[in-house]
Amino acid sequence: MENEQSPIIIWYRRDLRLSDHPALNAAVQSGRSVIPVYILDNLAQTLGAAPKWRLSLGLEALQQRLTQVGSRLILRQGNAIEVLQQLVRETGASAVYWTRAYDPDSIERDSSIKTTLKDQGVEAKSFSGHLLFEPWTVATKSGQPFRVFTPMWRAVQHRDVDPPVPTPNRLIAPPAWPKSDDIGSWAMGAAMNRGAGVVAQHVRAGEEAAFDVLEAFVGRVSDYSNDRDRLDYNGTSALAEYLSLGEISPRSIWHRVRISEMNGVSGTGAYLRQLVWREFAYHLMFHTPHLLGDNWKPEWDAFPWRFDEDNPKVIAWKTARTGIPVVDAGLREMYVTGRMHNRARMIVASYLTKHLMTHWKVGLRWFEDCLVDWDPASNAMGWQWVAGSGPDASLFFRIFNPVTQQEKFDPSSAYVRKWVAEGQTAPPDTALAYFEAIPRAWGLEPTDNYPAPIVSLSEGRAQALAAYEHRKTQ
Incomplete structure (x- = not known):
């Protein structure tokens, strides 16, 4: 039959790999x-x-990876269904496969595409691959989605996770390749301006890099529970950006860490729990998509957050000049590397939403623009968790004190010195790089005096607590 010989289009999205790729x-x-x-x-x-x-870096790495197995990546720009229909006509393909997405915009797009292609006689099929468990397969005893993390963790921590599917050694090429855009013509890094050159020194993209990072982390996973919150330690997995773009699958990570556990390495459960925390964010996004743009707990709609992004205090936060060293250090790490330590993210987010009484959406949008490991579900849940408006079993109004947080997680101020140049006679290159990465329009120099705090921590805390108490009486 003709369909048995016709090509299959693999529509890549946030799954830029060959390993453990069910659709491929x-x-x-x-x-x-x-x-x-x-x-x-x-x-x-x-x-x-x-x-x-x-x-764009991930796509370039995927192009190289596909070349190793005798294939190539076709790049096209435009409306997805129109591009796919055109490729079907050009190539005679009778099937389009892709990895499932879970955000509402992608679900709407993919459902429409699947219907349209099937109506035109083209097989259209989506596959798992971005999560450990499909959101509809994990539920409470009453059949409802989990709304609190710990019960979800207990429900899945001993559950079987499917093993990774094989990595192909060779892909059969079509009789003729369709034309492809040149990725350079897309100018995907244009908005980064001069910052791209700085951040590029801290990024290694692609599937092979992801597995190297995984192996390096496995060598220290036994220390993860104790070290992951230390700002001055290399205690995190550093896998977030690879998971975000699907350069490695969560199943590959899960099983590799489990192998270490079976070999007698202790402490692996602490990391696997965090991997399921990511899963929790995706399940929430799937079942309650308003997580992405509205208060997950509607009772927080009455909280008097500010939205004025031009407020001088918000500008000071964005430019990492709040006068609170650990807050500024976290933001500067992001501008130089494209990433921010998770503990620093909590401190930075709490400062904006509590001490500056600014809506979490302002911070969410800023992170969405600045993080190379940006992930829609994790970013939204992280901001709402810190703000208090999201899924959280906490019985108290959480306000991080940045001073005590620094004392606990950066006791020697090594993290702050690494990223904040002002006041140091010989600041390290990492701290100086901030001034090379930021827009020139900010007009900042390493010789500037470090600013005084833009808000008193005690006054900011009192203001946030007063607003919280007032909200409860409304």
């Missing part, structure tokens, strides 16, 4: 030729500056 594996198992495709559609076009630039 199904195409390979069919024995038919495979046409890998990436489409720069309107959803990809709306990405912030740093994640869009990082995506």
Whole structure:
């Protein structure tokens, strides 16, 4: 039959890998030729500056990876369904496979595409691959989605996770390759301006890099529970950006860490719990998509957050000049590396939403523009968790004191010195790099005096607590 010989299009999105790729594996198992495709559609076009630039690096790495197995990546720009229909006409492909997405915009797009292609006689099929467990397969005893993390963790921590599917050694090429855009013509890093050159020194993109980072982390995973919150230690996995773009699958990570556990390495459960925390964010986004843009707990709609992004205090926060060293250090780490330590993210977010009484959406949008490891579900849940408006079993109003947080997690101020140059006679290159990464329009120099705190921590805390108490009486 003709369909048995026709090519299969693999529509790449946030799954930029060959390993543990169920959609790709199904195409390979069919024995038919495979046409890998990436489409720069309107959803990809709306990405912030740093994640869009990082995506371009991931696509370049995927191009090289596909070349190793005798294939190539076809790049097209435009409306996704129109591009796919055009490729079907050009190549004679009779099937389009892709990895499932879980955010509402992608679900709406993919559902429409699946219906349209099927109506035109083209097989359209989505596969798992971005999560450990599909959101509809994890539920409470009453059949409802979990709304609190710890019960979800207990429900899945001993559950079997499917093993990774094989990595293909070779992909069958089509009789003729369709034309492809040149990724350079897309100018995906344009909005990064001069910051791209600085951040690039701290980024290594692609599947092979992801597995190298995983192996390095496995060597210290036994210390994860004690070290992951230390700002001055290399205690985190550093896998977030690879998971975000699907350069490695969570199943590959889960099973590699489990192997260490079986080999007698202790403490692996602490990391696997955090991997499921990411899972929790995705399940919440799938079941309650308002998480992305509205208060997850509607009773927080009455909290008097400010939205004025031009407020001088918000500008001081964005430019990492709050006068609170650990807050500024976290933001500067982000401008130089494209990432921020998770403990620093909590401190930075709490300071904005509590001490500055600014809406979490302001911070969420800023991170969305600045983080190379930006992830829609994790970013939204993280901000709402800190703000208090999100899923959180805490019985108290959480306000991080940045001074005591620094004393606990950066006791020698090594983290602050690494990223804040002002006041040091010989600041390290990492601290000086901040001034090379930021826009020139900010007009900042390492010789500037370090600012006084823009708000008293005690007054900021009191103001936030008063607003919280007033909200409860409304």
